[in-house]
Amino acid sequence: MTTVTVNGIPREVSSxxxxxxxxxxxxxxxxxxxxxxCGEGECGSxxxxxxxxxxxxxLVAVGQCDGRRVTTxxxxxxxxxxxxxxxxxxxxxxAQCGICTPGMLVSASHLLARNPSPDEAQVxxxxxxxxxxxxxxxxxxxxxxEASRLLRAxxxxxxx
Amino acid sequence: xxxxxxRPASLAEALSAVAEGVREGLKVTPLCxxxxxxxxxxxxxxxxxxxxxxxxxxxxxxxxxxxxxxxxSAVDELRKVxxxxxxxxxxxxxxxxxxxxxxxxxxxxLVEKFPILAAMASEVGAVQIQALGTLGGNIxxxxxxxxxxxxxxALGARVRLQSLEGAREMPLEDYYTGYRRSVRHxxxxxxxxxxxxxxxxxxxxxxxxxxxxAQSISKVALASVVTLDGGxxxxxxxxxxxxxxxxxxxxxxxxxxxxxRPEAVPxxxxxxxxxxxxxxxxxxxxxxxxxxxxxxxxxxxxxxALGD
Ligand SMILES: Cc1cc2nc3c(=O)[nH]c(=O)nc-3n(C[C@H](O)[C@H](O)[C@H](O)COP(=O)(O)OP(=O)(O)OC[C@H]3O[C@@H](n4cnc5c(N)ncnc54)[C@H](O)[C@@H]3O)c2cc1C
Ligand code: FES
Ligand code: FES
Numbered sequence: 001m002t003t004v005t006v007n008g009i010p011r012e013v014s015s016x017x018x019x020x021x022x023x024x025x026x027x028x029x030x031x032x033x034x035x036x037x038c039g040e041g042e043c044g045s046x047x048x049x050x051x052x053x054x055x056x057x058x059l060v061a062v063g064q065c066d067g068r069r070v071t072t073x074x075x076x077x078x079x080x081x082x083x084x085x086x087x088x089x090x091x092x093x094x095a096q097c098g099i100c101t102p103g104m105l106v107s108a109s110h111l112l113a114r115n116p117s118p119d120e121a122q123v124x125x126x127x128x129x130x131x132x133x134x135x136x137x138x139x140x141x142x143x144x145x146e147a148s149r150l151l152r153a154x155x156x157x158x159x160x
Numbered sequence: 161x162x163x164x165x166x167r168p169a170s171l172a173e174a175l176s177a178v179a180e181g182v183r184e185g186l187k188v189t190p191l192c193x194x195x196x197x198x199x200x201x202x203x204x205x206x207x208x209x210x211x212x213x214x215x216x217x218x219x220x221x222x223x224x225x226x227x228x229x230x231x232x233s234a235v236d237e238l239r240k241v242x243x244x245x246x247x248x249x250x251x252x253x254x255x256x257x258x259x260x261x262x263x264x265x266x267x268x269x270l271v272e273k274f275p276i277l278a279a280m281a282s283e284v285g286a287v288q289i290q291a292l293g294t295l296g297g298n299i300x301x302x303x304x305x306x307x308x309x310x311x312x313x314a315l316g317a318r319v320r321l322q323s324l325e326g327a328r329e330m331p332l333e334d335y336y337t338g339y340r341r342s343v344r345h346x347x348x349x350x351x352x353x354x355x356x357x358x359x360x361x362x363x364x365x366x367x368x369x370x371x372x373x374a375q376s377i378s379k380v381a382l383a384s385v386v387t388l389d390g391g392x393x394x395x396x397x398x399x400x401x402x403x404x405x406x407x408x409x410x411x412x413x414x415x416x417x418x419x420x421r422p423e424a425v426p427x428x429x430x431x432x433x434x435x436x437x438x439x440x441x442x443x444x445x446x447x448x449x450x451x452x453x454x455x456x457x458x459x460x461x462x463x464x465a466l467g468d
Contacts (some may be wrong), residue, residue, distance in 0.1 A: 129286025
């Protein structure tokens with residue numbers, strides 16, 4: 001039996017240890033926010049945080065997660081409202097068909113947590129492993145930069 | 161022995177598990193970051209999934225040929241970054257086989273002393289791959305397009321293979337015996353690589369040519385460490401990816417450079433030496449001529465960089 005802390009809650013997983021983390025999240029735990037694009041580590045739509053670090057859930061065997069923490073797009077949610085990052089992606093046209101969006105949210109929120117003031121090149125590098133066939137990327141990059149401004153302003157507003 | 165999967169917590173346990181599997185005649189597969197193996201396995205029919213696609217909650221059925229996966233992801237010893245004192249008091253660095261590209265980009269000592277490793281690592285896949293993928297996996301897969309291997313060869317790395325019986329160490333270029341073939345025995349694990357700090361006057365060069373910046377396989381990659389004394393080459397190690405069945409050590413090019421000022425070596429002599437050192441093929445990704453052309457341009461670019 002594998003025990004994984006998913007979005008803060010310890011979960012016992014009965015799927016075999018070589019099952020892909022992606023399948024366990026979606027099929028056994030019902031967390032369908034994480035998407036499968038390619039199944040080969042190329043597209044990033046399955047990006048989750050493993051012990052706080054972005055990885056492709058299609059490349060991780062769930063046995064490797066025993067005793068570790070996994071955060072999915074569902075776990076980024078802080079309350080009933082959309083996060084500022086998600087709001088910016090929607091308003092900025094950075095989410096269109098939506099398949100890449102959960103992975104983009106996970107990668108981008110990890111970047112903003114580590115670096116609250118990224119420049120465009122840093123955003124592009126952090127998202128280089130997340131492919132999108134719809135937006136042409138510029139709108140996603142702009143949305144993330146907008147979210148970083150918003151979050152900074154909010155933080156400065158909170159502690160003047 | 162449990163068929164299927166074990167996740168040892170130490171190197172000793174991992175070596176025992178490997179030895180036990182081999183003794184029982186099973187096919188033993190070490191698993192590290194999974195970025196090569198999980199892709200290979202997923203492209204093959206997935207025996208752990210029922211035909212309807214649901215994940216099987218039951219233990220997997222025995223596979224022909226029998227298969228044991230020894231997951232190395234909990235073996236901390238394989239993630240070590242250690243300094244050793246070698247011949248002549250020179251500092252050598254030992255990196256466990258489980259060291260990731262992410263570590264190569266973030267470890268302060270490595271970033272300072274071995275920027276060539278960080279430069280290479282930052283061009284492997286994208287951050288998600290860099291967080292999982294390891295040097296040991298890169299070496300063991302043995303792809304001619306591996307990016308870590310030529311850099312380690314240029315650094316003069318030796319690789320340590322370990323089994324329950326003991327350890328042996330050899331220059332990394334002697335590890336490969338052919339396309340995806342190596343001297344590793346089934347009961348051995350890649351334990352670590354070890355290489356010296358650069359000598360004073362050494363210059364490093366790394367250039368990867370792919371189709372795009374992220375997530376691309378090298379069409380050609382060149383890694384080199386060249387030592388100059390008064391503008392003259394006194395030592396050189398060069399290795400190229402994707403131009404031969406295994407990593408290509410450019411020994412002819414090295415001979416052409418040694419004892420010379422790089423800018424004084426005639427272009428023709430350098431390129432003739434290169435053609436003797438490599439054997440590029442045409443495949444789905446590129447033609448032979450294209451690879452040869454790129455290899456030549458990259459080598460000339462390196463020579464220019466030495467003059468800077
Ligand atoms: C999207 C994507 C992009 C990629 N981009 C690049 C790239 O730009 N450059 C590049 O070089 N590679 C690239 N790769 C390939 C791969 O990420 C690297 O080769 C990586 O270093 C493999 O390491 P791993 O730990 O994930 O290997 P694993 O998949 O865990 O293992 C690979 C093989 O090595 C064996 N093995 C692992 N560890 C050991 C050990 N300690 N002893 C003995 N055998 C062992 C395994 O049995 C297996 O056969 C990419 C892969 C993907 C999916
Ligand atoms: S589905 Fe995992 S990277 Fe594409
Ligand atoms: S919005 Fe469709 S793939 Fe990105």
